[in-house]
Amino acid sequence: MPLDASISFFGAAEQVTGSCHLVQWQDKQVLLDCGMVQGGDQVTELNKCRFPFRPKDIDAVILSHAHIDHSGMLTLLIARGFQGPIFCSDGTARLLPILLKDAYQLYVKDLEWQNKQRARQGKSAIEPCMSLKDVLEVEKRLKPYPYEQTVDVLPGLALKLHDAGHILGSAIVELWLKGTQAMRHLVFSGDLGNPATVLMRDPTYIEAADVVLMESTYGDRDHQGLDNTVEEFAAALDAAHKAGGNVFIPAFALGRSQEILYYLGLLYHQGRLKQKMVVLDSPMAIEITKIYNEMIDEFDRKDTRIFSKYGAKDLQSFLPILHLTKDVEESQALNRIQSGAIIIAGSGMCNGGRILHHFKHNLWKNINHVVFVGFQAKGTLGRRLIDGETRVKVLGQPLVVRAAIHTIGGFSAHAGQSQLIEWVSHIQGQPTVYLVHGEVPALEALQAKLQQQGMDVHIARHGQRMAL
Numbered sequence: 001m002p003l004d005a006s007i008s009f010f011g012a013a014e015q016v017t018g019s020c021h022l023v024q025w026q027d028k029q030v031l032l033d034c035g036m037v038q039g040g041d042q043v044t045e046l047n048k049c050r051f052p053f054r055p056k057d058i059d060a061v062i063l064s065h066a067h068i069d070h071s072g073m074l075t076l077l078i079a080r081g082f083q084g085p086i087f088c089s090d091g092t093a094r095l096l097p098i099l100l101k102d103a104y105q106l107y108v109k110d111l112e113w114q115n116k117q118r119a120r121q122g123k124s125a126i127e128p129c130m131s132l133k134d135v136l137e138v139e140k141r142l143k144p145y146p147y148e149q150t151v152d153v154l155p156g157l158a159l160k161l162h163d164a165g166h167i168l169g170s171a172i173v174e175l176w177l178k179g180t181q182a183m184r185h186l187v188f189s190g191d192l193g194n195p196a197t198v199l200m201r202d203p204t205y206i207e208a209a210d211v212v213l214m215e216s217t218y219g220d221r222d223h224q225g226l227d228n229t230v231e232e233f234a235a236a237l238d239a240a241h242k243a244g245g246n247v248f249i250p251a252f253a254l255g256r257s258q259e260i261l262y263y264l265g266l267l268y269h270q271g272r273l274k275q276k277m278v279v280l281d282s283p284m285a286i287e288i289t290k291i292y293n294e295m296i297d298e299f300d301r302k303d304t305r306i307f308s309k310y311g312a313k314d315l316q317s318f319l320p321i322l323h324l325t326k327d328v329e330e331s332q333a334l335n336r337i338q339s340g341a342i343i344i345a346g347s348g349m350c351n352g353g354r355i356l357h358h359f360k361h362n363l364w365k366n367i368n369h370v371v372f373v374g375f376q377a378k379g380t381l382g383r384r385l386i387d388g389e390t391r392v393k394v395l396g397q398p399l400v401v402r403a404a405i406h407t408i409g410g411f412s413a414h415a416g417q418s419q420l421i422e423w424v425s426h427i428q429g430q431p432t433v434y435l436v437h438g439e440v441p442a443l444e445a446l447q448a449k450l451q452q453q454g455m456d457v458h459i460a461r462h463g464q465r466m467a468l
């Protein structure tokens with residue numbers, strides 16, 4: 001019997017978020033990622049979700065990494081009847097429960113708010129589509145494996161995860177599908193890291209494949225050099241010190257916060273950090289930083305050697321002036337600090353979280369500085385601030401923006417165009433390449449570049465099913 005295998009693209013096709021692809025061969029079905037489309041109303045997104053497959057018929061899920069746009073629908077998948085195992089790396093298994101619990105709590109809070117509005121309009125309440133039990137069930141199904149170990153997912157399906165260098169635990173997924181006569185070799189890049197960034201190793205090169213699914217987030221451009229970015233960051237901190245106030249950094253809990261702690265540690269040891277105290281004021285970022293500290297062996301050697309050079313063993317000891325807030329009271333007490341502190345708080349785009357209450361007390365004072373180190377989507381408070389709005393509403397209160405706003409655009413956890421080309425060019429066997437996880441201009445630019453090199457490259461279309 002020949003191998004009858006296919007792949008269907010159900011998410012992150014012609015867009016960045018919602019990564020989800022279905023591999024079918026013979027009578028088996030395996031999902032690569034089960035991510036959430038981000039940016040919209042999550043209650044509607046989850047409650048109205050119609051999976052384009054029957055969750056109960058899925059034999060297994062293979063997860064590339066813990067980011068919500070790759071994992072956020074797993075809880076709903078369980079609630080709708082999925083009963084199989086979830087394969088992932090060791091790092092992902094540590095991080096995922098934290099992220100899914102946080103996403104669930106946000107969902108419940110949004111649902112309560114919407115139901116309060118509906119009750120006032122005489123409308124019936126929306127029932128939750130999943131429970132905390134489902135979140136805990138995801139954790140029970142996790143099957144963590146180290147990188148570079150071959151694992152049998154199902155009879156006839158072997159898996160190996162490789163370090164993708166994007167965040168802790170991020171993996172490139174390599175799959176071998178075996179029929180009685182034929183075998184197919186599939187590689188899914190997941191999100192590929194930016195080799196220039198600190199802490200993570202460079203993405204692993206893959207030797208050969210028949211079919212490659214590759215991310216294309218920065219398919220149309222390269223990043224500016226990271227050295228300039230770090231200098232811009234240091235200059236912003238310096239300006240803040242001279243102004244005599246505090247610095248507020250809205251940061252994403254997973255990845256960017258830990259990277260920023262590393263750079264602050266480096267500036268501290270170089271004697272360039274003038275502030276007296278760095279406060280990490282995000283419960284989720286604190287939990288994740290602890291896991292990063294425990295899994296220090298997963299980091300790039302060249303960065304851990306710098307830890308050793310300064311007698312440190314992890315992010316905490318590398319930045320001795322780092323303080324982790326214990327509770328809400330301690331977070332609120334930070335408002336009494338008038339100067340000399342760097343406060344890192346979520347959410348990264350300022351659409352929720354503790355950063356809002358810091359803004360309420362500090363955004364209107366001209367001695368303070370806000371430093372943005374991550375992408376700000378349209379419609380968020382973060383975007384309005386970097387666009388230069390001088391009057392904003394924070395927690396229902398109108399404020400004048402007198403704090404200085406800095407935008408440091410050069411930090412990125414994704415490979416740039418040249419790095420994507422280099423990674424895929426290393427794969428032998430003239431594979432068919434499908435581009436996923438990118439906006440249309442990025443996909444088209446990358447496709448054109450790869451076609452110039454004679455590659456067979458296609459842009460994955462939503463809902464499309466391709467024979468393997």
Ligand SMILES: [Zn+2]
Pocket residue numbers: 065067166191
């Ligand atoms: Zn990611």
Ligand SMILES: [Zn+2]
Pocket residue numbers: 016019067069070191437
């Ligand atoms: Zn992603």
